Amino acid sequence: MAHSETGAARAGGKPRDAVVYVYGVVPADVEENPEATGVGEPPSPVKLVRSGEIAALVGEIPSGVALGTPEDLTAHARVLDSAAAEVPVLPLRFGAVVTDLDAVANEFLEPNAESFAGILRDLEGRAQFVLRGRYDGDAMIRELMDEDPRIGQLRGEIHGKPEEVTRDARIALGELIGRAVQAKREADTRVLASALDELGFPVVAGEATNEWDAANVACLVELSRQDELREAAERFAEQQDGRIDLRLLGPMAAYDFVLPAEGSG
């Protein structure tokens, strides 16, 4: 490989053929699992770099490789989430790379030791769960047609006709539906979020990533209270009477509760 242009950083004297991928930060008493693998092809072993009472979950990967395959993304989440099921985990954003293992300890962990340890203490015994609701498209359109006669009218105009000759009506219809779904989404997200809030779980409502998304809510839950979360989710789903398909994901690392840059709240 050619020399890196950041030649000044070679002080360590190590060959620059490997870099260190950092998944996140955990308490130092976490045990390394020799079989765990993470990003890269072939998947790199997951290691721990300890510094005081904290440690980084890392993997050594060849320098100059492009990450970003589905396998890499999944591996990043898998490493963090399997740890989060047992210990507090401070997740790093996908794609963080440091020059070498020494830099992880000296430049990343040590200078931030206090704030990282504080975050881990806050997360102790807790993990993130995500509730993701999806509307049944047909049921939602029927619901909207009942509520807004214009939707039924426009549907009548385009029904059975080719897209080319009904494009304007289709866009008008789709926009009506889109706005209405957005309003439904906001309302349903509020209901779900307040149900979780009532249980005392911190809640972050995420953006919709699919046009039929009904809710995308992350919450921070004590691992010992998972049953309460599940029951709340089931109650919500029952109230919806089949119009929302709700999934509960987790435990996972607290991706939505880690603020970039700012060390504390």
Next chain:
Amino acid sequence: MTMQAGGGAGGAMDRPSASGLADVIDTILDKGLVIDAFVRVSLVGIELLTVDARIVVASVDTYLRFAEAANRLNLEESRSQGLPDLVEGMEESGAKSKTKGALQAAEDKLGELVGGGDEEEDVEEEEEPRSRRRSRR
């Protein structure tokens, strides 16, 4: 500082927390602590992914899809089709099959973006790594 392993005796590790790539993308992209100041090597391919994997919910394309969904809707069909299981959860692996359609579509989309697109099916089946905490000391 007191640290105790939450979530019981190890068994909790053995299930995936997200049921597919689409969930992983929604969950982790743009999330988590940023350590730009420490990053010595930038990796290509990531920016593209973060931007394009997001679905723009308000766009003409979306409107046309909504309209087509309305067009296809069979109004004579029975109006009430309750879903058997309302909540799909963390323990049940059945969650995967139920959402297959939606997830598959998103996976295909991502596959195109990152130039892979042939191995998505396997992604969610991989074994769990165990960074298990040392047993209580």
